[in-house]
Amino acid sequence: MKDFRVTPIRNGTVIDHIECGQALKVLRIIKVTGDVRSTVSVLMHVPSKKEGWKDVVKVEDRELDPREVDKISLIAPKATINIIRDFNVAEKYSVTMPDVVKGIIKCGNHNCITNKNEPVEPEFIVESKLPVVLRCKYCDRNQEDFAERLA
Amino acid sequence: MTSMTFKGMDIVSIRDLTIDQIEQVLDLSEKMIPYATGEKITKALDGKILANLFFEPSTRTRLSFESAMSRAGGKCIEITLPQTSSTVKGETLADTIRMVEAYSDAIVLRHPHEGASRLAAHFSKKPVINAGDGAGQHPTQTLLDLFTIKQQLGGISGKNVVLVGDLKYGRTVHSLAEALAMFGAELTFVAPPLLQMPNETAKLLENEGVKARLCSNLEDVIADADVLYVTRIQKERFPDLSEYEKVAGCYRIDNILLREAKKSLVIMHPLPRVDEIAPEVDMTENAKYFQQAFNGVPVRMALLTMILGGELR
Numbered sequence: 331m332k333d334f335r336v337t338p339i340r341n342g343t344v345i346d347h348i349e350c351g352q353a354l355k356v357l358r359i360i361k362v363t364g365d366v367r368s369t370v371s372v373l374m375h376v377p378s379k380k381e382g383w384k385d386v387v388k389v390e391d392r393e394l395d396p397r398e399v400d401k402i403s404l405i406a407p408k409a410t411i412n413i414i415r416d417f418n419v420a421e422k423y424s425v426t427m428p429d430v431v432k433g434i435i436k437c438g439n440h441n442c443i444t445n446k447n448e449p450v451e452p453e454f455i456v457e458s459k460l461p462v463v464l465r466c467k468y469c470d471r472n473q474e475d476f477a478e479r480l481a
Numbered sequence: 482m483t484s485m486t487f488k489g490m491d492i493v494s495i496r497d498l499t500i501d502q503i504e505q506v507l508d509l510s511e512k513m514i515p516y517a518t519g520e521k522i523t524k525a526l527d528g529k530i531l532a533n534l535f536f537e538p539s540t541r542t543r544l545s546f547e548s549a550m551s552r553a554g555g556k557c558i559e560i561t562l563p564q565t566s567s568t569v570k571g572e573t574l575a576d577t578i579r580m581v582e583a584y585s586d587a588i589v590l591r592h593p594h595e596g597a598s599r600l601a602a603h604f605s606k607k608p609v610i611n612a613g614d615g616a617g618q619h620p621t622q623t624l625l626d627l628f629t630i631k632q633q634l635g636g637i638s639g640k641n642v643v644l645v646g647d648l649k650y651g652r653t654v655h656s657l658a659e660a661l662a663m664f665g666a667e668l669t670f671v672a673p674p675l676l677q678m679p680n681e682t683a684k685l686l687e688n689e690g691v692k693a694r695l696c697s698n699l700e701d702v703i704a705d706a707d708v709l710y711v712t713r714i715q716k717e718r719f720p721d722l723s724e725y726e727k728v729a730g731c732y733r734i735d736n737i738l739l740r741e742a743k744k745s746l747v748i749m750h751p752l753p754r755v756d757e758i759a760p761e762v763d764m765t766e767n768a769k770y771f772q773q774a775f776n777g778v779p780v781r782m783a784l785l786t787m788i789l790g791g792e793l794r
């Protein structure tokens with residue numbers, strides 16, 4: 331019998347190995363707000379078998395779309411996505427940070443052409459993954475506080 | 482023919498070019514000089530049309546491109562749209578570009594928003610040359626600055642280039658500093674702390690293996706400068722006028738300061754200047770800023786010829 335800190339879920343998704351302290355941002359990315367019907371549990375600062383401490387988010391009756399997974403990869407590059415079916419881990423994969431981030435955040439530079447109603451999606455080059463450095467393909471600016479703009 | 486690699490290329494940022502490509506532009510620029518002065522005539526760009534698309538006023542850059550295109554045997558069409566014409570009615574830049582490319586072989590764009598030229602290049606099949614996008618890049622200015630240094634000193638590597646003035650907001654200095662680093666120049670940045678080179682640029686330079694000297698006092702570094710590149714300090718950057726006047730006074734170049742300088746010192750300025758260089762300096766052998774402004778013509782002739790696949794005959 332597995333030792334669960336929260337009630338096991340029948341179907342849903344477990345986002346595991348989230349960097350400590352990032353769980354609430356993950357909730358915002360997957361849009362857990364007042365009108366969500368199913369159970370969501372959040373474990374913050376729990377010991378990880380792999381190394382140190384981690385956060386975990388468990389959502390019932392939901393799977394993530396690729397855009398959400400890309401966003402998660404930017405704030406929790408070591409996260410794993412576990413899809414639970416009938417109480418068991420049916421699928422497991424690690425998030426992978428893309429080399430180019432397209433469309434999921436706006437450029438932080440207000441004077442950037444991508445913030446001026448032009449028919450393009452913002453696009454960022456991932457200059458480094460640890461720490462994450464994103465550079466706007468259009469205005470060249472490195473993005474500060476992009477995590478705040480992910481939700 | 483080496484220029485084939487250039488044909489159709491967008492020039493949005495100086496980083497779009499390799500060192501080799503920059504050197505090709507500088508070499509051809511040298512050959513363009515007699516054509517740029519009108520001493521010789523060329524039909525290198527016969528039948529070609531350049532669209533000058535200026536969403537912001539700019540006399541120098543626009544005239545320089547016009548002159549370059551005419552001297553190279555081509556023609557310019559001009560669209561100046563600050564408050565006029567389609568943009569106020571809400572046309573996107575993407576649409577304007579696709580209209581203008583139908584009328585021309587290449588587009589020169591000056592725009593108030595950063596990234597505008599990258600966007601234009603994305604929508605245009607014709608090559609786009611960035612002539613300044615907001616506080617962003619201005620690669621042809623960088624090329625003509627490099628050309629001027631090479632022309633005046635015979636090379637760039639190992640030369641001590643002192644950049645002075647507004648190094649924080651000044652649009653030309655960031656890309657110039659990066660390019661100079663690529664060419665192995667030594668860099669000194671002289672600015673009041675408020676206007677010093679941004680960390681981002683300093684880091685980029687370190688990646689190129691260049692550790693720039695930072696300082697706020699011009700007298701301390703003038704003696705071993707090979708190039709003094711002066712930029713304007715704008716009043717608007719300062720919380721109050723007295724603060725501005727104090728700072729502006731410290732960075733004024735005059736003949737007294739130049740007593741400490743090398744005889745061969747090259748003084749440059751992207752122009753327009755206000756009073757950062759005293760008029761008396763214009764008479765000295767060191768003053769090269771008008772030569773630098775002229776160099777905009779041969780350098781742009783060279784770049785246009787390469788991009789449009791013309792041949793110097």
Ligand SMILES: Nc1ncnc2c1ncn2[C@@H]1O[C@H](COP(=O)(O)OP(=O)(O)OP(=O)(O)O)[C@@H](O)[C@H]1O
Nearest residue numbers: 337338339340344346386388410412414417418419
């Ligand atoms: N039915 C379930 N309800 C809630 N959480 C579950 C359920 N099944 C597994 N989990 C959680 O999903 C995560 C992955 O489960 P798994 O059994 O694969 O653990 P693991 O072998 O430690 O995986 P990893 O090597 O990815 O850490 C764990 O955090 C586990 O607690």
Ligand SMILES: [Mg+2]
Nearest residue numbers: 346378379380
């Ligand atoms: Mg585990």
Ligand SMILES: [Zn+2]
Nearest residue numbers: 437442466469
């Ligand atoms: Zn941008």
